[in-house]
Amino acid sequence: MAITERVNRLLDAEGVHYETLPHGEAFTAQEIAEASHVSNRRVAKVLIAKEHDGRYLMVVLPAPCRVDLMALRDAAGTRRLSLAGEGELVGLFPDCDMGAMPPFGSLYNMPVYVDACFPREGDFFFQAGNHHEVVRIAYQDFERLVHPVVGEFCTHAREKIITV
Numbered sequence: 001m002a003i004t005e006r007v008n009r010l011l012d013a014e015g016v017h018y019e020t021l022p023h024g025e026a027f028t029a030q031e032i033a034e035a036s037h038v039s040n041r042r043v044a045k046v047l048i049a050k051e052h053d054g055r056y057l058m059v060v061l062p063a064p065c066r067v068d069l070m071a072l073r074d075a076a077g078t079r080r081l082s083l084a085g086e087g088e089l090v091g092l093f094p095d096c097d098m099g100a101m102p103p104f105g106s107l108y109n110m111p112v113y114v115d116a117c118f119p120r121e122g123d124f125f126f127q128a129g130n131h132h133e134v135v136r137i138a139y140q141d142f143e144r145l146v147h148p149v150v151g152e153f154c155t156h157a158r159e160k161i162i163t164v
Contacts, residue, residue: 004095004129006107011137014145018137021125025132027099029063032127036134040064041119043134044126046101048089048110052080056092058105060114060126065154075113075151100127102135104146114148 003020011018023035029045036043040063047059047067057076059067073081086098092108093101103126105112118124124139143150 003133003135004102006095007102007104007128007135010104010107010145014141016137016141016145018135020128020133020135022133027131032125032134033063036125038123038125038134041117042123042125042139044103044118044124046103046126048084048092048101049076049081050084050088051076051078053078056084056088056110058101058103058108058110058112059153060103060112060118060148061154062115062118065115065117068153068155071151072113072153075149075153076111096129097131100130102126102128103142105148106146112146112148113153114143114146114150115153116150117152117154 021036026032026035029043030040033040033043043063045061045063049057049059049072059072061067069081120139122139123136124142125134125136128135
């Protein structure tokens with residue numbers, strides 16, 4: 001599977017310059033950073049959380065981070081929040097390999113929350129449907145397209161930071 005048609009259409013329609021970079025098969029955001037020779041601070045980890053009423057939201061973190069569900073819950077203004085299970089992801093992202101969701105929640109009818117520790121200048125890397133290529137765009141283009149809620153959603157304990 002290549003970059004999803006949804007992502008391709010969005011980037012083309014908005015005139016976003018992007019590059020698709022192949023890498024060896026990798027499944028975690030940390031592995032993707034290593035396989036792509038990219039700083040893990042610039043590689044997006046996309047997680048899906050489920051609100052108590054059944055609605056989903058997307059959280060985008062730098063690869064080495066873990067999600068702070070309490071901070072995310074507070075930002076979303078919900079009482080309960082949990083991470084979605086693999087079975088739910090298959091239904092939510094039918095055009096993507098398991099776990100290779102792109103960080104464009106609007107394409108899947110969900111709001112996006114992005115961590116404030118992403119570098120605001122420079123490139124932003126993400127999976128767009130598969131485990132063997134990564135897409136590079138300018139971070140400013142990502143924010144312009146997504147209009148995410150920006151906040152402190154990372155926990156930084158025991159992070160392995162890779163700079164390339």
